[in-house]
Amino acid sequence: IALEAASYLVEEGLPPKGLFLIASTRSSAALPGGIRLGLKCLRLIGPKNAAKLRPWIRGRVIKREGLNELDERLFRRMAESVDIELVLWGAAAMLGWSCDESRAKALAAKGVRIHQVHGDNDWAIPFRPGRADKVIHGGRHLINITHAEEVNEYLTCRMKEDASED
Numbered sequence: 001i002a003l004e005a006a007s008y009l010v011e012e013g014l015p016p017k018g019l020f021l022i023a024s025t026r027s028s029a030a031l032p033g034g035i036r037l038g039l040k041c042l043r044l045i046g047p048k049n050a051a052k053l054r055p056w057i058r059g060r061v062i063k064r065e066g067l068n069e070l071d072e073r074l075f076r077r078m079a080e081s082v083d084i085e086l087v088l089w090g091a092a093a094m095l096g097w098s099c100d101e102s103r104a105k106a107l108a109a110k111g112v113r114i115h116q117v118h119g120d121n122d123w124a125i126p127f128r129p130g131r132a133d134k135v136i137h138g139g140r141h142l143i144n145i146t147h148a149e150e151v152n153e154y155l156t157c158r159m160k161e162d163a164s165e166d
Contacts, residue, residue: 001093003103003114010110018113018162020155023141025125026104026116028097035124039091051084064123065140074145115158117151119143133158 003026006019025031042050058079062072104114118125118132119139127135134154136147144151 001090001097003099003107004097006107006112007103010107010112015110016112018115018158019107020158021114021116021118022151023118023122023125023139023143024116026114026131027100028094029100030125030128031094031097032124032126036095039095042091043088043095047084047088050088054079054084061142065142065146067142067146071142071145075142113158113162115154117143117154119147 002019002021002024006016009016042053045053058076061079062075065071065075067075108114115134116132117134117136118127119136119141120127121138122141122143124141134150136143136150139147139150
């Protein structure tokens with residue numbers, strides 16, 4: 001969705017200097033079948049039933065991520081505060097996403113720098129060698145929580161580089 005938003009901004013004459021993909025992908029083809037199925041189910045059951053599943057989904061994510069106590073508390077707070085309608089909108093957007101590598105290349109050709117950081121053990125959007133600019137070793141899908149220092153260092157470094165290149 002970040003690539004689509006950046007494309008829109010370019011079309012409107014407001015090109016961003018860059019964008020960051022964190023535990024994400026440049027192509028909708030990289031979304032695994034299991035994630036697609038889960039998103040479809042969420043859309044079909046509606047907001048009330050999706051809200052009822054929140055504890056189960058949260059538990060599955062916590063288990064897959066292997067979160068420590070502090071990270072688990074943070075994730076629980078985040079998961080409880082997210083608007084379920086936004087989650088369902090995001091599920092629909094991801095399922096309807098028609099982005100491929102050509103969009104990222106078109107943005108780069110217009111001067112939009114795309115920076116990607118990914119964990120090499122991501123279960124939601126599997127790591128593909130050669131795709132990410134920064135690989136967080138041992139990082140799973142929630143690298144912004146579990147490896148916050150490394151991710152923030154990468155973001156800061158890239159933003160400084162981008163600012164100095166202008």
